[in-house]
Amino acid sequence: MGNPKQKWTPEEESALKAGIAKHGAGKWSAILKDPEFSSTLFSRSNVDLKDKWRNLRVIPTGRGCREKAVVTVKKANQTPKQDNKPMALTDVGENFDDMIVDAKPLAMSTGPLHVTAPNRSEAKLVFQLHC
DNA sequence: ATAGGGTTACCA
DNA sequence: TGGTAACCCTAT
Numbered sequence: 001m002g003n004p005k006q007k008w009t010p011e012e013e014s015a016l017k018a019g020i021a022k023h024g025a026g027k028w029s030a031i032l033k034d035p036e037f038s039s040t041l042f043s044r045s046n047v048d049l050k051d052k053w054r055n056l057r058v059i060p061t062g063r064g065c066r067e068k069a070v071v072t073v074k075k076a077n078q079t080p081k082q083d084n085k086p087m088a089l090t091d092v093g094e095n096f097d098d099m100i101v102d103a104k105p106l107a108m109s110t111g112p113l114h115v116t117a118p119n120r121s122e123a124k125l126v127f128q129l130h131c
Numbered sequence: 132a133t134a135g136g137g138t139t140a141c142c143a
Numbered sequence: 144t145g146g147t148a149a150c151c152c153t154a155t
Contacts, residue, residue: 004139004150026133026134027133048150050135054135
């Protein structure tokens with residue numbers, strides 16, 4: 001038949017990034033539920049979104065290994081409860097999209113090795129990637 | 132519903 | 144031949 005593979009369009013990727021930047025990574029259902037994104041991703045499924053996002057973080061076969069990635073996270077939360085989970089990408093927002101453009105690879109791998117500006121409204125998380 | 136794994140198809 | 148992009152299946 002005529003559609004063995006349906007390649008993703010820039011509009012699809014843009015909508016996906018926008019959805020992640022708004023709701024957060026991992027909330028594919030919420031992104032798909034949004035009428036704005038569903039208008040473009042109406043032909044995509046929650047699994048498709050996750051797959052696309054996963055394959056997107058893949059880097060050109062060890063060719064050009066990134067050393068480190070700087071992620072600027074907003075004030076985050078003032079919740080006193082102990083949260084050890086590195087849920088950084090869930091609340092990054094606009095910075096998330098910029099991070100991808102600036103620091104392409106990386107992702108929600110291990111926690112940050114260094115944290116700067118702990119007293120500011122924004123915290124810079126430096127992820128050290130080993131080659 | 133989300134995350135992870137494995138497989139297939141297309142391109143350089 | 145190698146690598147990237149997309150799709151399906153399974154587990155939690």
